[in-house]
Amino acid sequence: MTASAYTPPPAFTTRPQLTGTFGMAASTHATATAVAQAVLERGGNAFDAACAGGFVLHIVEPHLNGPGGDLVGLFQPADAAAPTVLMGQGAAPAGATISHFRGEGLDLVPGAGGLAAAIPAAVDAWLLLLRDHGTWSVADVVAYAIDYADDGHPLLPAAAATIGRVADLFRDHWTSSAELWLVDGRVPAAGDLHRNAAYADVLRRVAAAAGQAEDRTVGIDAARAEWRRLLTDACAFLSRPHRHSSGTDHVAVLTPDDLIDAPARYETPMSVPFRGRTVFKADAWSQGPALLEALRILEPLPEADLDPSTLTGAHTVIEVLKLVLADRDAYFGEGADAGPLLSDAVIASRRAEIGDRASSRWRPATLPGAGPWEPPLRQEGASAAGTGEPTVDRTGATRGDTCHIDVVDRWGNIVSVTPSGGWLQSSPTIPSLGFCLGTRLQMCWLDDASPAALRPGDRPRTTLSPTLVHDGTTRIAMGTPGGDQQDQWQLPMLLRMLVGAYTAQQAIEAPTLHTAAMVDSFWPRTWDPIGLVAEERLDDAVLTGLAERGHRVTRAGEWSLGRLSAVGIDRGTGILWGAANPRGVQGYAAGR
Template identity: 65%
Template sequence: MMGFTPPPSFTTRPTLEGTFGMSASTHWLATASAQAVLERGGNAFDAAVAGAFVLHVVEPHLNGPGGDLVAIFQAGDDASPTVLSGQGPAPAGATREHYLGEGLDLVPGSGALAAAVPGAVDAWLLLLRDHGTWELADVLAFAIRYARDGHPVLERVARTIATVHRLFTEHWTTSAAHWMPEGRPPRPGEIIVNPAYADVLARLIDAGAAAADRVGRIDAARTEWKTGHVAREAAAFLAQPHRHSSGTDHAGVITVDDFAAYDASYEEPVTLEFRGHTIAKTGAWGQGPALLQTLAILDGFDYDERLDPSSELGAHTILEAQKLAYADREAYYGDGDVPLDVLLSPTYAAERRALIGDTASAEFRPGSVAGVEPFVPPLRTEYGTPTDGSARSAIAGVGEPTVAVTGETRGDTCHIDVVDRWGNIVSATPSGGWLQSSPTIPSLGFCLGTRLQMTWLEEGSTSTLVPGRRPRTTLTPTLVLRDGLPVTALGSPGGDQQDQWQLLYLLRTIVGGYSPQAAIDAPALHTTSLAGSFWPRTWEPAGAVVEDRLGDAVIDGLQARGHVITRAGDWSLGRLSSVGRDRERGVLTAAANPRSAQGYAAGR
């Protein structure tokens, strides 16, 4: 009986090991800032918050303060895993009737009608208040300096601005003024500044100046964010009609009252036992349980090759299991009553496992849950043409090559992980509010996010657009425990691929014995045979994307099984990072993604 592909004998970089503290993120400046906080006596939560605000500045094409955040953490060994929800809800005016009345059949992928209430900043401040130790001014000093004094712009930031420069110059002129101050996209490595955002952060600090203690100062900053300058400026500016990804102009519906009504929150995670480990994720308002469902399906196979992403049989099995889990995600998940007790049960997993055959499925196959009607979304293979043949209006300016006019650039995400010597550990995925989301609000230096594009305008789903309801998010960090104690925190950008790439890491480390860095370096793959979460929400029946390093024999075998393969190059899929605690040896670990030469880990 064949086993798992052996771990590689070398990696692109070592898995870092030490006993003091470890940080890892998708940008070296965020990692360095987080590690600097640890070095100065801060804990993992102080460090994560400092690094996260730096990510707003240095990865503005992937996240921003107008976006959202999901984190999972544990505050020492005596505590329990906790989910931090910084996912804001739909504004009060975001009714499906309003959007349909605007001539839309999908929530746009860019423009203010796609904006949920921003949740990231309030969530970070809540985490700092309750679990950090540092003053807000000290935590924000790193981001303020990079925003006010500047930092070298990433090549990918410059490329993103170049991609949407026509949209900026022809429609979003405030974005052009902010990101193209000399009338052109910045050049890679050029120093760019964002003094408006530096001023926003300074206002948050000033708001708490009269408070008697640290908690009061942070609470005052939260109140200022939700009821002060930011809320007023954003609501007033976005009330003006502007271009959306639909190719049409609309005004936003978000108001000052929407800002004021939102509070970030803590929740218990959903967990699954897998090969002696507890995997902790968000509830079904995120896509996290889809990873747990996939693990439950895979755990029933009686030999490890079926779980090996580097073998033909393993890759095929993993892709097929993911299709089944993601069909259930679309059919059942959302911010409502979701039957996770059934979806994560061994009996249900066995029923789903039995559907995996020797060839690739091109069907949308949600499972059956007694008493619950599954939602079947419109399955578009391209925008305007559902596979059921029903007519839909074609909308001008959709997709390539008109992406530069519509702003539809499939924005991505950031990630940060931190572990400290006191046993605190946190994994966080901030996203949304990227620079191509909607017009830049001049006085703030940022725009709002687009998370509402993950809601449906069709009725009958817990993901249907409803005012006050959280959109189902793709943000999905992971915490792994053994014997009730946390051993790994990990995550990745990547939209619908986030949990698919994390699955590969978990299989390779837990089953295959790979080191964290080897698991991150190993060839990646994912399915696109799912209803996409991002506008225009298409799917590719039997579609799969693979890194060429998977090997011709494996790739040819997948094609022979009926998978519609897209080769993505050797080093292109996944932006994973992780930190952990090797409890047997008493050391902390960290690893980061080498792809794009941007993610880094640090520690000692």
């Protein structure tokens, strides 16, 4: 196999792909990366480093994730034969029934407000990973986050802008959020130091609970229990009516009984081969199997059809994404089996559906004995909002993005985690905790026929979708924020790396695109059957050609789509590498 059919990778990148032999970290925020690398320098392993960086992400990217949210991870200890899924997606509370939401006058789960809160699971997942695969104490891991919460961290421009967009909602309805995020009633400026004394105290109490036990495992389990006990404050606070994105007021249904059991656990990933490699994803309670299906459809096609920088390649990738995302919306959910969608017969039939023109129909696969569930197709024109950046208005309507971190160490441990939820604009801040709860239940349907229906005890089908890749002796960890775009942006990166011979940094920086022709996982859940969003650095002839083929092309700026990062290790040579996204001048890799 050669890459001769491809446009050569760009010789210039805005930053180098880092290489070394000691350790590498890459994330969506430079401070989290620096903290993870600092942990490696102090003798911690990749899991200690990822956990420390993960807690810092709560402070430095509060508009993109929070302690009350969720996460999905993939990791592989150096001595393990295969990766494991770190499952940090909480389930629907016992009171989160379709009948209850319908009784509240709702036809969709709101995108903001405590009624949309799943059981918080992110912090429990970080502590579970630390307990079983890290080496550090809870106190040492959270010390960095405590320092930033106490002493302050400069607000990102995007965080300040998010606060500005939701300031009226805070002033008029979510006054506890106004007390935390507004300064004497005004919107803070980008670069202002933001402090969060309440969250610093929460972390101290969690660390203290762990420190009371002589046995490390017992201590971390005590910390997990203390965390769940502290969360009962959220149940009491959100039991008051408050504004939701529906424009109406409701109370949350989360109760202390929902917090009795620890929500995080480990699971076995799904995987497919792709041109001599193996790609691993979480199961169909995430959107991960859609990427696996796309790779299987694309694998035997000519290399020219796999180049996202060409007209044929871009069109092919977009049309395949439409197919697999329709399958996601028709078949994915808690307990769903994505295996049939990866069967040879289904893959061949899906491949045959790729046409020369942009499809305008929602086309899920037909599976033996299992008809597709059809979601409501609320049509809306494409826009740059498809980039996943958070937007809100005073009613509480909200879109939140996500963050990501990858770490590999000199021993060969590797981990990729995508934390999200609990954005500062998700729901009212709980004053005693210094954070709010997430709104992942908005991904559930109020239709019991749906595989992703709202059901007590079931996890909402999440968009969080990190990736691990095996390539002989090489292991790669990667991921991105972006909601419905997470696997859409990872697919061109993987094709460029695994077929086009790009380095990870070149693949991250290359211009990308995605389809809007999927049912949005976020409230108000619209779709655009021919919408396509692309960076303008794609050749003008490609963008014009896509429009001529029937795609409605939104040019989203030159550097606007994707916040990918990745790390890798060649276990044969011991060489490590790291790469991160330059878009937004926020994500960084570090290592040596």
